[in-house]
Amino acid sequence: GRLPPGPTPVPVLGNVLDLTAKELWLTATKWAKQFGDVVHVHIVGQGLVFLSSPEATMDLLEKRGSIYGDKPALVMAGELCGCDNMVAFTRYGDTSKRQRRLLNQAFGIPVIPSYHPLIESETHSFIRRLVADPSNYMAHTRRYAGGLTLSVVYGYEAAEHNDKFLNLGEECVDLLSNKIASGGGIWPVDIFPTLKHLPTWAPGSAFLLKAKAWKARMDEFVDQPYNFVKASLKSGDYVPSFCSMLLEEEKKRSPEFEFDLKYTANSMYSASMDTTITVFCHFLLAMMLHPEVLAKAQEEIDTVVGTDRLPTFNDRASLPYIDAILNETYRWGVPVPMSLPHRLMEDDVYRGMFIPKGSLIFGNVWAIMRDESLFPNASAYLPERYLEKVDPALAKRRDPRSYVFGFGRRRCPGVNLVESSVWILIATCLATLDISKLKDDFGNPIEPKIDFNNAVFRLPDRFECDIRPRSERTAKVLRQAEAARS
Numbered sequence: 001g002r003l004p005p006g007p008t009p010v011p012v013l014g015n016v017l018d019l020t021a022k023e024l025w026l027t028a029t030k031w032a033k034q035f036g037d038v039v040h041v042h043i044v045g046q047g048l049v050f051l052s053s054p055e056a057t058m059d060l061l062e063k064r065g066s067i068y069g070d071k072p073a074l075v076m077a078g079e080l081c082g083c084d085n086m087v088a089f090t091r092y093g094d095t096s097k098r099q100r101r102l103l104n105q106a107f108g109i110p111v112i113p114s115y116h117p118l119i120e121s122e123t124h125s126f127i128r129r130l131v132a133d134p135s136n137y138m139a140h141t142r143r144y145a146g147g148l149t150l151s152v153v154y155g156y157e158a159a160e161h162n163d164k165f166l167n168l169g170e171e172c173v174d175l176l177s178n179k180i181a182s183g184g185g186i187w188p189v190d191i192f193p194t195l196k197h198l199p200t201w202a203p204g205s206a207f208l209l210k211a212k213a214w215k216a217r218m219d220e221f222v223d224q225p226y227n228f229v230k231a232s233l234k235s236g237d238y239v240p241s242f243c244s245m246l247l248e249e250e251k252k253r254s255p256e257f258e259f260d261l262k263y264t265a266n267s268m269y270s271a272s273m274d275t276t277i278t279v280f281c282h283f284l285l286a287m288m289l290h291p292e293v294l295a296k297a298q299e300e301i302d303t304v305v306g307t308d309r310l311p312t313f314n315d316r317a318s319l320p321y322i323d324a325i326l327n328e329t330y331r332w333g334v335p336v337p338m339s340l341p342h343r344l345m346e347d348d349v350y351r352g353m354f355i356p357k358g359s360l361i362f363g364n365v366w367a368i369m370r371d372e373s374l375f376p377n378a379s380a381y382l383p384e385r386y387l388e389k390v391d392p393a394l395a396k397r398r399d400p401r402s403y404v405f406g407f408g409r410r411r412c413p414g415v416n417l418v419e420s421s422v423w424i425l426i427a428t429c430l431a432t433l434d435i436s437k438l439k440d441d442f443g444n445p446i447e448p449k450i451d452f453n454n455a456v457f458r459l460p461d462r463f464e465c466d467i468r469p470r471s472e473r474t475a476k477v478l479r480q481a482e483a484a485r486s
């Protein structure tokens, strides 16, 4: 059969020159408009397929998930940089199934309420830090998301400033998304594996030195927090956590189990940071650009929760507009616009098109979230679109959760935690803060400069934003909530 259509490749190199590291999702969406919702390109023979509609992602990545659940065997990222046992890189098979079972034990729906007290208290500390030092909102969000998983997974309480594990996490997640796995993570050595045997003095071997340095950091990133749990367990002085609970069960301490646990724990930690920061930055942007949405949300919270206490998870069902804001923030922000690539395990045929085994498959979430037939006026931020009553099938097609957390057997296992942690973060910010554009010396609003330079996450570069307590009353309620806990 014929391959799916796509831009014309040049001999040997294929479409190398068509692929951009910056906002690849915009290029892929342009192709979708030109060639349709299934597009094929290749880099020196390695096929890449972009799926840009709900139908194509559902038909292939979900319904045929048993052959679309693999991850690419990347020589550079996996073997040379030491990422091959991190969950998002693990090949589909026994190891990935064991890892996902562990993830489900940690973040399955029934477990999440047991984290609610910790999530609430971390949220209040986050707001305190944000109010004290608003310009560092990214660092505070990293402290929030990373601190939460460090606590749940390793029983480690991150330091208020300059925490060693948070710093290491920030460095390694940045290395992963912007260096090692940028643009799908395909390096020349992935196409010609023999290049890995080049001597380090040979021309073109610079990648080997980079890989050596990056692997050393990645190994520390995986080992250090895990060694912390083991040392604290040995000393008897530890805070119960996911790792300590499993390690205490002596019979589970086989080398294979410990290996799985160490890499699964690291994956939970690493996957929680830039994703949460990206969603939160889009929330800040949306509130700053749409004061009418902020005012409406604050009115809902004041009516339902009042101004004498902070929102809790028990209030969620009575706050439909806050849920609509969360939905629209996922949709409008598109935190991981190309999702992460899956690898096709067998030749396949779809709508008469031949998709070869080994192709890397990208769900183009950006194109779906900007589809005018599903979301009229798609580039506008309109939470109201989620208040309309629609039939359940359409509601599922329009639910951003059907796409922004990935697909099929590799769908994000942190989604249940995020549903709680990001919801309470947004609800508490709306209850306690005013968010607006900064003003210059003459009182004129400063328009934020928005640019995206991260290859995997649609993380805006740092922008100016005015964040302050809504009133002395909300500041007092926040202080009281923190004091009551300590």
Ligand code: HEM
Residues within 6 Å of the ligand: 087, 088, 089, 100, 103, 107, 149, 267, 268, 269, 271, 272, 273, 275, 276, 279, 335, 336, 339, 340, 341, 342, 404, 405, 406, 407, 408, 409, 410, 411, 412, 413, 414, 415, 417, 418, 422
């Ligand atoms: C708003 C926050 C988050 C977003 C938008 C998000 C999104 C995603 C996406 C798009 C994928 C790729 C799925 C695929 O390959 O089809 C993924 C994978 C993953 N996520 Fe998340 N994520 C978030 C937070 C978290 C958190 C908090 C955790 C853990 C506590 C987590 C753990 C993981 C892991 C371990 C994987 C790899 C799964 C696999 O390959 O089998 N994520 N996430």
